[in-house]
Amino acid sequence: MKSRTALNAVAVILAVVAGISVYLYASSADRRAADAQSPRHVVVSRQILPAGTSLAMAKDQGWISETTVPAASLPDGAVTKIDASNQALLLLQEVPAGQILFSANLAASMPQIGPLTIPNGLMAVTVEMSDPARLAPFLRAGAEVAIFDTVQLAANNTSASVASTRIIIDRALVLGLGQTTQTNNADVAEGEASVSVALVTLAVTQRQAELLVHAVQTGAIYFALLRDGTTVTAPRTITDLYLYGQK
16 A cells, blocks of 8 residues: 555655756747747948948948847857947948948958958958859958868879868958959860950958969869858868768
């Protein structure tokens, strides 16, 4: 009898614990759903903002405003408020009207070099790229990219060569996009259409500039678009042999 009573008591306790667990899980799910829909502030341009404009000036002139979006729709890196910590920052590039401001498009100090604004300590390098290689139409000024290079390297100390690809620059800031031009492609047969290319200008260190210029002259470069928090690990060289398990 006592044993049966004890079993009943244990069953009641387990039922209570299970009920509490279900309640807590449901409450947590409700809170997460509510948090995803809760409004978050974001700073938006009301008109075209020229490059070099400080956030403080844009705010004082009424060129920007704050609006709200659901937390789940808030883009990474968006400017959510203007205060003492960021009001002195300057826009690297012109911002169109109605666009969210991003921290990647801000810098503390930028010397003016012609139409470009280059962050202190960096230099500008322009490269010519096809649309796929430069992530068109998703690339914009203020974005950050990783840069890959593909070249032909000797295979196993022989005269034969194998295509080899690796990251040469793990993070570079896009300063601007040039006008689309037309170029002749040596691989395109005579009489066929030329290939569409565009000019992309990057802010890089001296070492990165050396790598980039050499890669442009000797290989083929390709961009990968980064987001805030993206981590690029130590690069490895990928070849056809590696790709197909014949290291």
